[in-house]
Amino acid sequence: MTLTLTLTRLIAASLITLPVVAMAADYMAADANQDGMLSYEEVQAILPEVTTDTFMAVDADGDGLINADELAMAQTEGLMPEADS
Numbered sequence: 668m669t670l671t672l673t674l675t676r677l678i679a680a681s682l683i684t685l686p687v688v689a690m691a692a693d694y695m696a697a698d699a700n701q702d703g704m705l706s707y708e709e710v711q712a713i714l715p716e717v718t719t720d721t722f723m724a725v726d727a728d729g730d731g732l733i734n735a736d737e738l739a740m741a742q743t744e745g746l747m748p749e750a751d752s
């Protein structure tokens with residue numbers, strides 16, 4: 668095996684095993700209906716790895732939508748990735 672091949676495999680493996688918190692997400696684009704809140708469907712569209720359990724943990728007031736405060740808290744706690752700059 669050549670060094671180049673080994674490096675390529677290492678890079679590919681690290682991409683696959685990246686945790687959710689290491690990724691960035693475009694939450695502005697995710698808000699499909701532009702109501703300033705993210706529904707589970709809107710989150711799933713950009714972050715399919717976010718489960719209903721995670722969504723419910725992030726949705727602190729339980730209204731079924733993630734608002735800016737809840738999103739900020741989720742990012743602080745590592746439940747959701749940082750936003751794209």
Ligand SMILES: [Ca+2]
Pocket residue numbers: 698699700701702703704705706709
């Ligand atoms: Ca929305």
Ligand SMILES: [Ca+2]
Pocket residue numbers: 726727728729730731732733734737
């Ligand atoms: Ca909420």
